[in-house]
Structure formats: C-alpha cells, structure tokens
Amino acid sequence: MNFQHSDKVKSLQQRLNAFMDEYVYPAEAVFEAQMDAARESGNRWQPAPVIEELKQKAKAVGLWNLFLPESKYGAGLTNLEYAPLCEIMGRSHIGAEPFNCSAPDTGNMETLVRYATPEQQQQWLLPLLDGSIRSAFAMTEPEVASSDATNIEARIERDGDDYILNGRKWWTSGANDPRCKVLIFMGKSSPDHTNRHQQQSMILVPIDTPGVKVLRHLPVFGYDDAPHGHAEISFENVRVPASNMLLGEGRGFEIAQGRLGPGRIHHCMRLIGRAERALEAMCRRSLERVAFGKSIADQGVTRERIANARIMIDQTRFLVLNAAYKMDTVGNKDARQEIAMIKVAAPSMACQVIDWAMQVHGGGAVSDDFGLARAYASSRTLRFADGPDEVHRNAIAKMELGRHLGHSSSN
Known part of the structure; x- marks a missing residue:
C-alpha cells in the first residue's frame, strides 16, 4: 500500500481543512445555542439553521458527497482516498453533515447505489444525494440480540402486490429528524427457510406510511442528539408495495x-x-x-x-x-x-x-x-x-x- 496521498487528495484535504477552520468549528457554538433555543421552545427536532447554511456553502465549493467509491454519484474517490477526508470531518460532532457525509445516510446511500432498482434510486437516492431529505436504518430490535442478524424477529409478509410489516425497532438513528423520509427496514420474510441467512429481507418504508409510529427518542449517556436523535419505532400492519423490496426476498x-x-x-x-x-x-x-x-x-x-x-x-x-x-x-x-x-x-x-x-x-x-x-x-x-x-x-x-x-x- 502506498501511504503517499495523491495530489487530488492533498488538494481536497487542504480545501476541507480550510472550510472546517472558517465555517465548521466556529459554527459549533452556534449550533449548540440554536439547539438549546429549540429545546426551550419545545421544538428540538427541527434542523439547526446553521447546518443548512453550512450545507449550501459546502455544496457551492464542491465539497459534497465525497464518499461512494465506484459510483457515478460520488466524487470519484476510493475508500483509501476518502479516509483522510472523513478523518477531518470527524474532528467535529457537526463535521460530517455539512458535506452530506453523515451516518446513517452514507450507508443507506451506498445500499441504494448497490442494490436498489433505477426506480427506487430515482425516488430515494437522488434526494438523499442532494441533501434535501434524510433516512434511517431500522434493524436493531429491543427483544433480541441484534448483533446476530439472524435473530431479527420483525416480519415481512407478502399480501398480493404488497408486503405487510410488523415489529418493533430501536436505535433507529435519525428517525426523529423531520427531514427523515425513508427507512430501510430489515425483517424475516421466510422464517422457516432452512438457510438461516436467507430468512431476512430489506425493504424501503416511507416514514409517513400508516402504522409506522415513532414511540420515543433514546438518549445516549444523557444526550438527546437532537435534531438527529435515536428512535424506538413500532410497525403495526404497515403496508408497502412489493416494488419497495431491495434486491429480492431472502437477500437481507x-x-x-x-x-x-x-x-x-x-x-x-x-x-x-x-x-x-x-x-x-x-x-x-x-x-x-x-x-x-x-x-x-x-x-x-x-x-x-x-x-x-x-x-x-x-x-x-x-x-x-x-x-x-x-x-x-x-x-x-x-x-x-x-x-x-x-x-x-x-x-x-x-x-x-x-x-x-x-x-x-x-x-x-x-x-x-x-x-x-x-x-x-x-x-x-x-x-x-x-x-x-x-x-x-x-x-x-x-x-x-x-x-x-x-x-x-x-x-
């Protein structure tokens, strides 16, 4: 492995560091003040205006969607090239979102790039890449050891041209955010399949689908992480089109x-x-x-x-x-x-x-x-x-x- 960064990466490092120094670090105190005011007004899940301003600034100077290797949608960087840039963003707790490089959206966008149909990409990937919406990943469950994905008990059942979803998820990061419009939901579609690694599927669920209910936010060591947050969500007879399935049944x-x-x-x-x-x-x-x-x-x-x-x-x-x-x-x-x-x-x-x-x-x-x-x-x-x-x-x-x-x- 060559430890020397390319000229392209060195240039991006310089530009990114300059942006962090000029805009992001000074915005940390502004962000906290805006979130304190939002909490006092009872509206803590609204996005902080300073983040939206930073996003527009970063997009204007081409520091946007720097991840996504091997994709026409990203900046054309490999994982190795992205690593030092992601490290710079990680220096600040608000450092990733201004560049549209924050979790769980990055993982969800990579999922949509790799596994979604062109129609699914048009509906969900493009708005995520634009930064106009956010997303969440609904996998972990309170009732099972979710570190073993084969334990997942939420159900995905076929009903004609639809699937019906039932289950309870938690630590669904980002679901409290009003900009969150879509969830990637993991559940068992074939619980009796002899291969336990082919029992699960993943499906796209618009968060405003009837039956999807955010029950509460989950603080982390006392931090509410607003406006991002971490949600516990119930899914009760949630009906979504079969066309929302990712890759196919049993591929979760x-x-x-x-x-x-x-x-x-x-x-x-x-x-x-x-x-x-x-x-x-x-x-x-x-x-x-x-x-x-x-x-x-x-x-x-x-x-x-x-x-x-x-x-x-x-x-x-x-x-x-x-x-x-x-x-x-x-x-x-x-x-x-x-x-x-x-x-x-x-x-x-x-x-x-x-x-x-x-x-x-x-x-x-x-x-x-x-x-x-x-x-x-x-x-x-x-x-x-x-x-x-x-x-x-x-x-x-x-x-x-x-x-x-x-x-x-x-x-």
Whole structure:
C-alpha cells in the first residue's frame, strides 16, 4: 500500500481543512445555542439553521458527497482516498453533515447505489444525494440480540402486490429528524427457510406510511442528539408495495453485510479525527495549567499518556488505511477481517485518548464546556454500533483459526 496521498487528495484535504477552520468549528457554538433555543421552545427536532447554511456553502465549493467509491454519484474517490477526508470531518460532532457525509445516510446511500432498482434510486437516492431529505436504518430490535442478524424477529409478509410489516425497532438513528423520509427496514420474510441467512429481507418504508409510529427518542449517556436523535419505532400492519423490496426476498443478510462494511470504516475514520482533536486539547491544556509547582505537561504521567495517545492514534490510522486499501483492491467481503479489526480498535482507542484528555482537563471535562464528554459518549456508543466488540473479535478469531484448519503443528 502506498501511504503517499495523491495530489487530488492533498488538494481536497487542504480545501476541507480550510472550510472546517472558517465555517465548521466556529459554527459549533452556534449550533449548540440554536439547539438549546429549540429545546426551550419545545421544538428540538427541527434542523439547526446553521447546518443548512453550512450545507449550501459546502455544496457551492464542491465539497459534497465525497464518499461512494465506484459510483457515478460520488466524487470519484476510493475508500483509501476518502479516509483522510472523513478523518477531518470527524474532528467535529457537526463535521460530517455539512458535506452530506453523515451516518446513517452514507450507508443507506451506498445500499441504494448497490442494490436498489433505477426506480427506487430515482425516488430515494437522488434526494438523499442532494441533501434535501434524510433516512434511517431500522434493524436493531429491543427483544433480541441484534448483533446476530439472524435473530431479527420483525416480519415481512407478502399480501398480493404488497408486503405487510410488523415489529418493533430501536436505535433507529435519525428517525426523529423531520427531514427523515425513508427507512430501510430489515425483517424475516421466510422464517422457516432452512438457510438461516436467507430468512431476512430489506425493504424501503416511507416514514409517513400508516402504522409506522415513532414511540420515543433514546438518549445516549444523557444526550438527546437532537435534531438527529435515536428512535424506538413500532410497525403495526404497515403496508408497502412489493416494488419497495431491495434486491429480492431472502437477500437481507447479504445486503446487511454489504452495507455495514462501509459504515463501519466511516465510523473508524471519524473516530481518528475525534481522537486527534482530543490529543490536541490535552497538549494545550497540560501546557497551560500548573499543579504542584509545575505545569501538568511536566508531570511524568501526562507525558506518558501523550506519547501513548500518539502511538495508539497512528496505529489505528494505519489499520484503517490498510482496511480501506483492502476494500478497494479485493472487495468488502474479502476485507471483512480487516474491517472487523478496525471496528474493535478504533472506538477503544478513541475512548482511551479522550479519557486521558478528560483527566488533564479536570472536573470541567465532564461538563459541556470542552466537548470531551460528548466525544466520549459517542465514541463509547460506537463499541456497540454496527456490532459489538465481542462479535467482531469472534469473527476475527474464526478467520484466523480457519487458516490453520487441517494443518498439524510442527512445533
């Protein structure tokens, strides 16, 4: 793998960093003020005006839809080329949406590019690419261990020219947002199929379909994440046209595997940016503060943590770049071990680096003054999103053991 970024990527990095410096970082405080005002008025799920302004600015200068490798709809970047750009966006908790590169829309758009019919793409993909609507992914269920997709119990039943959906989902991120217009719903269409990986299907569900009811928003460590939010939703006899089925009945598990790979690596890319910003804050704070007669930066434990943070961030970055390279060269399926490895490594690394930064900031770190509490909460949550650590470690071990099956040890 060539670690040297192309001239095209270097130019985009420069432009993206300049945009972040000029517009995004200053907008963080504006965003929080606008959301505080929205909550006080009882209207917290309305989009923050500053984000919509940023989107128009980014679109005007061509910093838009930078993901989507191997697609006529994106910026023509590979996963490896997108990685350093996604890292820059990840430095801010509002950094991805201005460029139309935020989850779950990126994963849903990749799903529609890969698996949707031209008619489905016309109806849903194009508005998502334009940023005029948002979407959500309804997979996880409160009653089963959803880390095993074959456990999904929501039902998709054929009825003439329609399908009828029943079930309950939660952690359907983005469904509280009034801009969310479509859900990708996963459920069992053939529960008795002998192949448990062909029991599930995925289908497109307009969120305003009768029977779709957002029951509540789910806070994350006390953060409501408005206006995005995370919803628990019930589906009661929801009728949608058979033409809304993605790829075909029984292909849901296959789609999930194809969708989650890019989503996982995007999360990891953003986490590197988040950890970099935390390390920068830790260094600045340690140089500014004095304790027991010398700066915190002169304390041995602080220097050890700063050094370890740099090592851990760079280790994780190289793992992510390697996974991106493998996805580009051999495909997502053959890169599944590398993807699983970064999904374990990146959130744990970010949590540790942010935790050390919090220690240097003292009691103020658990407030909202420095952004570290929010960064920690979201990073810790990503140890669950797209599969918990235990599932990925199990998959990594199975693939590793598979290389040795049938070979006796000579040692």
